[in-house]
Amino acid sequence: MSLLLILLLPFVGSLCAAFLPSNARNAEAWLAGMVALAAAALVASLYPQVAAEGVIRTSIPWAPGLGLDFSLRMDGYAWLFAMLVTVMGALVVVYARYYMSPDDPVPRFFSFFLAFMGAMLGVVLSGNLLQIAMFWELTSLASFMLIAYWHHRVDARRGARMALIVTGTGGLALLGGMLLLGHMAGSYDLDAVLAAADTIQNHPWYPLTLILIVLGALTKSAQFPFHFWLPHAMAAPTPVSAFLHSATMVKAGVFLLARFWPVLAGTDLWFWIVGGAGLCSLLIGAYLALFQQDMKGVLAYSTISHLGLITLLLGMNSPLALVAAVFHIVNHATFKASLFMAAGIVDHETGTRNMQRLSGLYRAMPITATLAVVAAAAMAGVPLLNGFLSKEMFFAETIFLDRPGWQRIGLPLAATLASMFSVAYSLRFIHQVFFGPPTDELPRAPHEPTRWMLLPSALLVLACLLVGMLPGVTVGPYLQAATDSILGSDAPPYSLAVWHGLNLPLLMSTAAFIGGVALYRAFLWRTGTEVPLLERIDGKRTFDWLQTTLMSGAEQAMRWLFSPRLQMQLLVLVLVALGGALLPLLDTGSSWGTRETTPLHPAFALLWIVGAACALAAAWQAKHHRFAALILSGGAGLATSLTFVWFSAPPTHRRSGHRRADPARPALVAAPRSALRPGPARDGPGAPAPPARPADRRCGRPRSCGAGLRHPEPPRHRWHFALLHRTVPAPGRRPQRGQRDPGRFPRLRHPRRNHRARGGRADRIRPAAALSPGAGEHSPAAPAARAECG
C-alpha cells in the first residue's frame, strides 16, 4: 500500500500547490519539498523489503473484465530510479525556491513540477504495460507545461511544442509497441511479459515491436536522430532543466530500454538499432557540445552524448554493459544536475549564460566555481570521481565486445574519440566561464548566491566524490540490487573499484585526456557559432520542414478533396452512395430471379407513364417555371399515393395517411400566399421594369417584385420572397454592373449592414423598408421613400 502512497503523494501535492496564492513562494516550496522528501523517505524505507523479497507488488482491480489491474511493482531497479526521482526532486525544489523570481507565478511551477514527479514515479513503478504508456504520456505533458513555463517567450513556446510533438509521437509508437508486446506475451502484466522473453523473440512481430518501443525510448531520451528537441527545451527555467532534462525525464527512455532489456535485447536487430543510435548520439552530441555558446546548450548536447553512451551500453547485449549503463544513469544524473544548477546560478547572478561574455567568475564566486569544476571533472571522467568509474566500465565493454572484425576496433576508437570531445567541452565550460581575465561587461555584477542555492549543488557534488572514491560502500549494494532485478540469475560478477591496475581502459582514458586538452588548446581561439562539418545536419530544420510540408500537404489535400460548393459536396455524396450500393453487385452479380411477378395491369402502366412524365417534366422545368414544376411534382406524388393504395395499403391509411401526406408536400411549398401565384416567366428580364408607384413604398413593404410577374397584383403577405421567384438571369442576357436586374428580387438587408453602408442615423429604417425595390443603392428615389416611411 505504501507504493500507492508514494505514487499519490506528488499528485495530491500538485493539486494542493495549484490552489495556493501566486506569491506564496515559501509555502509552495515547503509543500513541494515536503512531498518530495516524504516520498523519498517512503521509498527509502522500502529498501529492506525490496532487498529481501526482490519485488513488492500492489494491485487494485481496474477493469477486471479485461484482465487489467492498476498494479504497482517495485524491484531493485525501480527502487533505484524512484530514489533518484524523489531525492533529485527534493534538491531541485530547494534550488527552485531561490531561483524563481518573485514575479514568477510559483503555484503553476510547483504544481506541474509535482505532477511531473508523480508521472515519473508512475512510469518507474507501474507493473502494467498500458499503465507505463499512460504515465509516459503524462510526463510528456508535464514537461510541455514546464518548458513553456515562461510562455511569454517565443523560444519557450516553440521549444515546448517541439518537445511535445517529438516525445508525444514517440509515446504513440511506444503505446503501439506495448500493445504488441502484451499481445505476444498474452498479458499486459510486466512480470508475465518479462518472463516471456523466448516467446517474444521468436514471434514474427518481434522486429516491429522492437522498432516501436525503441522509437518511444529514443525520442524520450533525445537520441539521434530525435536529439534536436533537447537543446530547444533549454528555454525552460533551469530547475526544470536540472530535474527533467538531466536527471529524470530523458532518463525515462533508457530506463525503459533497460527495463525491457531481458525481453528485447540479445538480437542483432537490437544491437544495430539501439547500439547504432547510441553511438551516433554519443559522437554527434559530444561534437556539437564543443561549439555551443550557451552554457545550457553545452550541457544539453553533453546530455545527449552521455545518454548516447548509456544507450550504446544497453545496445551491446552484454550483462556487464547493462551494469555499466545503470551505473552511468545514476552518475550522470548527479553530476549533470549539479552542473545545470551551476549554470543557473551563473545566469541568475550575472544575467547571462553566453560563454563568450562570461569570463573569470572564479574570483567573484569561488564556491560555485569549485562545485562546477568538480562536477565538470566528473563529466569529463577524471579519476576519483563517479564519472570515471562508469566511463572505465564503458571502455572495458567496448574492448571486450563480442563482435567480428572492424566493429571490435572501431568501437573502442569511437569511445575514445567521444571521451576526448567530452574532456574538451568540459574544459571549455569551466575555463571560459570561471577562469581567464575578469570581465566587467556583464549585465549584473557577479557575486556568490545565497547558500540555499548552493546547497543542492554541493550535496550532488559530494555524492559524486563519495561514489567516485568509495564506490563499493556507497552505491555498490543498490547497484547490485538494481542489476540483479533486471538480469535475475544471469547477473555477472563485477567489482566496483577505483583502481583496476594498469590496463587498456586506463590507457584509453589517458589518451582521451591528453587528446581533449590538446583539442581545447588548439581550438581555444574559436569563438564562432557555426559548427564545422556538421553544419548541414540540423534536426530542427528537418523537423520544421516536415511540419510545414505536412501543413501545406494538408491544405493541398483540402483543396483537392474539399469544395465549398454545395453542389460538389452533394455530388461526392451521391457518388459514394452509388458506389456503396453497387459494391455488393461486384460479388454476386445481378439476375432477374425466379420469383413470380404480379401480372401487369394497363391502368397501372398508364398511371406511371403519367407519373414518370410528371417527374421528368418537374426536373426539367424547375429552374424557370417553378409553379409548373411544383404542380408536376405533385402529379408524381399523386401517382406514388395511388401506388400505395393499389398495393394493399391499409384502409385506415387510405382514409387519412398516404393519400393526404404526399400531395401535401407541394402544397407546403406553395403555402406562402405569394407562392400560389404562378412563377416568373421567361420574358421577365427582357421587359422593362414598370415604374414603381410611390404608394408601393409608403408602408415600407414592396408592392412589386420587379418585372416579369404575370400577376402584377402585389402580394400583401410578408412571405413575398418565396422561392417561386427566381433570381436566375434569363439566358443570354446578364445585367450590367451597376444596373439593376429587373428580374432580380430585391435584397433583404440586414439592418446593421444597411446602417453601416450608408453611415447615417437617418437610414435606420425598419428592415421591411429595405425590401422595397427602390431601396437599392442605385435608386435615387429611395431616400424620399424612406423619409415618407420615417
Next chain:
Amino acid sequence: MEIVFALAIGVMAGSGVWLLLRPRTFQVIIGLSLLAYAVNLFIFGMGRLRVGAVPVIDPLKGSSPDLYTDPVPQALVLTAIVIGFATTALFLVVLLASRGLNGTDHVDGQETEKE
C-alpha cells in the same frame, strides 16, 4: 407490375438526384421530394407487391400469412412520409430565410461567376 414499379422508382430517383445537384434551392427542394417519393416506394416494394391483401389482421379472416401483406415496410413508409414532410417544411423555412437574407436562391448563398 414489378418492372413498371422499378422503372417508376428509377425515373423518380433519377430526376430527384439530378435536381438535387442543381444550383437553385427550389430545384433542390423539388428534387428532395421526388427522391423521397422514390425511396418511399422502394421501401414499400420491399414487402412484395400484393393486390387485395391487408396488412392488419382481421379476426374474421383468420391468421394465415397468405391472407395478409407484410405490414413492416408499410409502417416504415408511414414514418418516412411523416418525417419527410417535416424535413421539407424545415428546409423550406431555412431556404426562404437564406433567399431573403442573401438576395439569391443559389444553394451557396451567392451567385458563382459561371452561373
